[in-house]
Amino acid sequence: MANWRKDWFIMGSLAGAIASIIKTLINFGFYKSKISKIHYVDIAGGMILGKRKGDKPRTPLEYGLGIIADTMLGAIFGSGLAWLIGKTPKGFEVTKGTLFGTTLWGTTLSFGTLLKIDGLSKPSARTMTTMLSSSMAFGAGTGALIKKFAQFEQSKMLQPSTVSLQDNNLNNENKIRIASK
Numbered sequence: 001m002a003n004w005r006k007d008w009f010i011m012g013s014l015a016g017a018i019a020s021i022i023k024t025l026i027n028f029g030f031y032k033s034k035i036s037k038i039h040y041v042d043i044a045g046g047m048i049l050g051k052r053k054g055d056k057p058r059t060p061l062e063y064g065l066g067i068i069a070d071t072m073l074g075a076i077f078g079s080g081l082a083w084l085i086g087k088t089p090k091g092f093e094v095t096k097g098t099l100f101g102t103t104l105w106g107t108t109l110s111f112g113t114l115l116k117i118d119g120l121s122k123p124s125a126r127t128m129t130t131m132l133s134s135s136m137a138f139g140a141g142t143g144a145l146i147k148k149f150a151q152f153e154q155s156k157m158l159q160p161s162t163v164s165l166q167d168n169n170l171n172n173e174n175k176i177r178i179a180s181k
Contacts, residue, residue, distance in 0.1 A: 005151040008082040012146065016078015019141035020071050027134040036130035038123060041066035044073065077104060078142045085143070086152055097143020098136050105135035 004010045023040070030036035044066045081100045085093055109128065123131070 003151065005149055008086045008150070008152045009079050011150045011152065012079035012082025012085075012142070013075040014078070015082065015142045015145035015149070016138075017071050017075040018145060019078065019138045020074020022141050023074065023134045023138035024067070024070055026137050027130065030130040030134070036127045038127050038131065040070050040134070044069035074138065074142075077138075078146075081139070081142050082146055082150065082152075085146055085150075093143040093147035094140050095143070097139035097141070097146070099139065100143070101135040101137070101139020102132065104139065105132045108135070 004014075027036065027038075027040050031039040041063060077100075081097055084100065085096055088096065108131070109123070
């Protein structure tokens, strides 16, 4: 029987789904305390239900669709982060995740503006800050879960042991010799 912890796709999807729920709870706290005007469940639900003249999802079914969509997006992004972590040397997974979350934040705002998604096309600075915080928490949480539970191989660090530059004055060519282990 295969070990799911050795599969970067499964591990990343699970970590991303769990971190997405945490991100949504943080975002919901900002939304309920009126610090943010945007709730990720509303955005995700609105993407599935289409433009509805500014109406936010309000029925239990609409909220359910929004939660499912937001969690699925988290799983997709989590698998992407796990793949990237698998391609880099071991260590700093939480930092890598935080940077990944920051990139998601920038991408979300860019595409939100480009596609004119309700609430994302002209968010206030305060709302953008809460979105950045939530996205960084998502990335850090995904990275931490991958670090704790994943057992897939990560790339070995490949660096030359010495690098020396030699100048050959006879024909004015520079030769670079990289000595490897």
